[in-house]
């Protein structure tokens with residue numbers, strides 16, 4: 175299977191990819207290919223004891239029996255016979271009549287982005303890590319380099335695309351989330367799909383990629399130059415230190431400043447036991463983690479990303495480095511650095 179993926183990258187010359195851009199492209203392709211929520215609109219957000227108005231009376235116990243005090247409920251609706259339609263864009267995701275908890279101010283555009291990905295990243299941590307693993311391991315090492323610049327200005331250059339480990343910590347999330355997707359089936363009948371995250375407040379495995387080789391690693395976290403890359407941060411309510419919808423930060427910054435905003439590590443990574451037990455664990459690659467039904471999803475996403483990277487290296491594709499859209503009208507926004515943004519208000523505002 176890896177051999178097949180390698181053939182998708184047909185560019186023969188040398189090219190350097192920016193990890194930040196790769197994140198935007200992976201997230202965009204995930205948006206387009208993940209079918210679980212692709213036609214769902216957010217109808218209601220509930221918090222704590224707020225009652226839900228969108229679940230049918232007979233289904234209300236789904237929410238009320240969920241006892242954690244720090245709970246958030248999202249009710250999404252899909253219209254009947256809507257399944258084969260193209261995915262909704264983020265701007266269409268929030269129903270104009272969406273109900274918020276009492277007293278809650280209208281959502282800012284940043285809050286909307288965080289909520290959108292908090293819902294859509296459900297159960298996606300290992301999926302996206304495995305996609306990245308397959309993509310990076312398929313790029314030709316002799317002709318491809320990675321460049322990383324964190325929000326705090328820490329830079330790694332000339333990195334081999336396979337210079338990463340898979341890392342895991344055990345996390346107790348700060349909050350739990352119940353997402354219900356309501357879909358009419360026949361006249362008078364509905365299906366409700368429930369997705370629970372962090373429901374029992376037990377430790378969950380949290381997975382990310384750790385970039386950098388032995389030349390930048392150091393036993394002293396303050397000097398360790400390796401960079402961790404977590405694409406699903408909003409699932410724990412976290413964002414990058416520069417406000418990104420993912421985290422790409424030095425190891426110490428991630429563990430000390432990002433992770434605590436989403437929950438509690440069960441064993442601190444400074445604890446020597448972490449290397450051998452629960453807590454901070456490094457592994458070579460994800461193997462046999464995926465459920466069989468996820469394998470085609472992971473392959474499809476890796477294929478989409480590799481084809482795009484090949485076209486980008488060939489100079490055949492322009493893309494927005496914020497939202498990852500391809501071939502949209504883009505503008506070069508910094509003369510000193512190749513940085514492209516599409517002309518949507520949101521993406522230009524970020525630039």
Ligand SMILES: [Zn+2]
Pocket residue numbers: 494495496497498499515516517518521
């Ligand atoms: Zn854009």
